[in-house]
Amino acid sequence: MTTNETEAGAPFLAGAVDAGEFSLTTRDFESIAALVHAEAGILLQSNKMNLVYSRLAKRLRMLKLSSFKEYCALVADPDEHAERGAMIRALTTNVTRFFREPHHFEHLKASFLPALRASAMKGGRVRFWSAGCSSGQEPYSIALTLLSVFPDACSYDVKILATDIDENMIEKGQVGIFDRSTIADVPPDLRQRWFMPMERQGGAMQAGEELRTLVTFKKLNLIGTWPMKTRFDAIFCRNVVIYFDSETQTTLWSRIVPLLTPSGALYIGHSERVSGPAEKLLVSDGITTYRPQGWRRN
Numbered sequence: 001m002t003t004n005e006t007e008a009g010a011p012f013l014a015g016a017v018d019a020g021e022f023s024l025t026t027r028d029f030e031s032i033a034a035l036v037h038a039e040a041g042i043l044l045q046s047n048k049m050n051l052v053y054s055r056l057a058k059r060l061r062m063l064k065l066s067s068f069k070e071y072c073a074l075v076a077d078p079d080e081h082a083e084r085g086a087m088i089r090a091l092t093t094n095v096t097r098f099f100r101e102p103h104h105f106e107h108l109k110a111s112f113l114p115a116l117r118a119s120a121m122k123g124g125r126v127r128f129w130s131a132g133c134s135s136g137q138e139p140y141s142i143a144l145t146l147l148s149v150f151p152d153a154c155s156y157d158v159k160i161l162a163t164d165i166d167e168n169m170i171e172k173g174q175v176g177i178f179d180r181s182t183i184a185d186v187p188p189d190l191r192q193r194w195f196m197p198m199e200r201q202g203g204a205m206q207a208g209e210e211l212r213t214l215v216t217f218k219k220l221n222l223i224g225t226w227p228m229k230t231r232f233d234a235i236f237c238r239n240v241v242i243y244f245d246s247e248t249q250t251t252l253w254s255r256i257v258p259l260l261t262p263s264g265a266l267y268i269g270h271s272e273r274v275s276g277p278a279e280k281l282l283v284s285d286g287i288t289t290y291r292p293q294g295w296r297r298n
Helices: 026-040 046-063 068-076 081-091 101-109 113-121 136-148 168-177 190-195 209-214 246-259 276-281
Strands: 016-018 022-027 126-131 158-164 195-197 205-207 216-218 233-235 260-268 282-284 289-292
Touching: 016 026, 022 046, 022 068, 022 216, 026 046, 026 068, 026 081, 026 113, 026 216, 046 068, 068 081, 081 168, 081 276, 101 113, 101 126, 101 136, 101 260, 113 126, 113 260, 126 136, 136 158, 136 209, 136 233, 158 209, 168 216, 190 195, 190 246, 209 216, 246 276, 276 282
Parallel strands: 126 158, 126 233, 158 216, 233 260
Antiparallel strands: 016 022, 195 205, 260 289, 282 289
16 A cells, blocks of 8 residues: 555454443444455454544444444445445545665666656557555655656656545645655755745645646545556556455456556565466566566566
8 A cells, every 4th residue: 555554364253342422243343344344345344343443433432323223224225335445445445655765766767767758759658557555655755766767757657556445544645745855865966856845834845846747646446347448568566455355356457457467567565475366477576576478687
């Protein structure tokens, strides 16, 4: 996710969370969990009742509601798209950093960026997808890796699509401002060349115009309709599907794998695996890195 992450756990248990201000019953929790699953494919199980309480109690206060029962009735209203979105954002944790799982970026750089550069310079299209991009560190890491071998990539038909279900994360990615501790994960040479210091912001830096030009941020629910009609040379879908149930995971992989070019690469999270029919369409090319069947190393 780069990661749009929420936490999963054990099967549903009876009980309630009663912290004095509001009472969260098992029925309330199951209603919320069912909505989150239907809206975003995320599996929220009963050992997260305390998490649900602490995250959503803030929404109840803001909306001046007196009970979780009222809140459940509100988000169950078909017209309450905005509050269901706010609920999902409140219950997800965006965990990401620049160059997370660095072996993927090393593979991207060494294995086929030179060939993609050559293709682009001859007029070819080069496309990447960061699915579950959170606040932008993953797609910007892809862009930085690309620029390290192809510094004039912006002059060619090269684009990185970055999608996430959380529109707040999309907005942060588009702005591309990162604080001192976050930007420290970017190698100094890349940081100096492709970021701009933000005066009076305590060491924060903003992705430069050329870097931001390479990345297009869009809101996308992975279990919804996908507007993309092109294939991708590399797809990063990392630390996202582990928070879906097995059926949703299988469906998602079956949709993602056909979007790879014949020589493309799929990068997944370290604790994930491709399941279902899509598994037979891929061959391993490194740690949690896959290429389409029929691909052969040059």
